[in-house]
Amino acid sequence: MSATAADSTVTTNPAPGDFASLSPRTGAELARYPVHDGEHVRAAVRRAADSAQWWEGLGFAGRRTRLAAWKKVLVQQLDRVARVVADETGKPFDDARLEVILVIDHLDWAAGNARKVLGRQSVSPGLLMANQAASVSYRPFGVVGVIGPWNYPIFTPMGSIAYALAAGNTVVFKPSELTPGVGYELARTLAEAVPEVGRYPLLTVVTGFGATGAELCRAPGIGKIAFTGSAATGRRVMAACAENLVPVLMECGGKDALIVDADADLDAAADAAVWGGMSNAGQTCVGVERVYVVESVAGRFLEKVRAAASVLEVGSATNEGQLGPMTMPSQTEVVRRHVTDALDKGGRAIVGGADSVPAEGGAISPVVIADVPEDSVAVTEETFGPLVVVNRVPDVDEAVRRANATGYGLGATVFSAKRGEQIAQKLRTGMVSINAVIAFAGIPSLPFGGVGESGFGRIHGADGLREFARPQSVARQRFGLPVGVTSFRRTAKVMQTIVGVVKARHGR
Secondary structure, eight states, X not given: OBOOSSOOOOBSOOOTTXXXXXXXXXXXXXXXXXXXXXXXXXXXXXXXXXXXXXXXXXXHHHHHHHHHHHHHHHHHTHHHHHHHHHHXXXXXXXXXXXXHHHHHHHHHHHHHHXXXXXXXXEEOOOSTTTTEEEEEEXXXXXXXXXXXXXXXXXXXXXXXXXXXXXXXXXXXXXXXXXXXXXXXHHHHHHHHHXXXXXXXXXXXEOXXXXXXXXXXXHOTTOOEEXXXXXXXXXXXXXXXXXXXXXXEEEEOOOOOEEEEOTXXXXXXXXXXXXXXXXXXXXXXXXXXXXXXXXXXXXXXXHHHHHHHHTTOOBOOSSXXXXXXXXXXXXXXXXXHHHHHHHHHTTOEEEEOOGGGSOSSSSOOOOEEEESOOTTSHHHHSOOOSSEEEEEEESXXXXXXXXXXXXXXXXXXXXXXXXXXXXXXXXXXXXXXXXXXSSGGGGOTTSOBOOSXXXXXXXXXXXXXXXXTEEEEEEEEESSOOSSOSSSTTOOHHHHHHHHHHHHHHHOO
């Protein structure tokens, strides 16, 4: 079966250069998709650039109406879209449904708030320029390229796509080669919602591997690239974009920590640690990979974690379970290396162990290892699998120090009855959840992004809308001055008057 970027219908005649989308649960072929070359990508960008003029011209109200129609289609077809997400990633169906629900909420927020955030705003011209009227507006880039991941193949890229569209851009989307069908579902539902898409493509999907993404970065007419993936791949994306000075938004993963204070609700903290570390088979950039628990409550906390994690079922072809298989089979070797290193360096297996990781691909049972040295790769490198390291610390200050002792800086979680806000302020991360886990990702008004190796730029919220627009400053003279300050007719007496005003106002 084959699909094209212009039409999401599937045929039975695969063309040369096609690749297969496979089910992580069964290994069966789901569909085939074309490997788009540079010529195709450039043509897609040109069509998107032509459409961008029409889309921007609709204004905020016109765009909001059409994005609201798209939201309605996504609501009506929620289960259909979620089934594609579940089939291509292997995650449980209800987890895929939750992902689509979050997309709907974010799409609604972006469309509903774009005018308020990006519309023209008057600003004070100041005393010296009192004869001017000053304003700032935010104009779209034109065409935004989005390179999406496979772990949350609809929620993560829609954090860019929805906000970019609401800001007045058109989008060319390159989904992961592991989840291309999700990209076509987004394009299909948008086309159903907006009749003009047949003439003015707003969301064009290009499929393929790294070379296709590189062509998108270099395509003439691209105004900005939004990328989600590893820091190593992010650097290559930035290098490609630098050739044409194309600005980039980078979301590059994390090694997120959860801190458990002595006064924390241990039941809630343990539940958060297990869900944050094991949901989506641990394949979550803001998932819990490290836990630092204060010594005085460590024993009770570990027992609660053991009880919660040990009953989780790993899905198969016939049973969904709470955990699906690894979406990318090669990631299994990374998890095995981290588990082995943690145990070899003295860590204690609380749940699972080396036997939890299969020899090749497939599903990995939950693994919890305690008392792992901080130089273990299980602590220093992103695992992206169902492994949680739990280390004891003498106090919260030491927990913060260890949590910050990484090049990453994406998200974090704090459980504390009284000091949550205080602890959060000390963490070098872009986001923090207090007495919950990953809550920030579900709040559309909060910006999402990190620092350091976790990247830069923000999706979601007002910052996310501004990320896909360029500020334009306008100064309009309301009335002329007797002698212009910015004129060769300016006299020494005029300058003396200006200096006197400045000294009187600012020299006190």
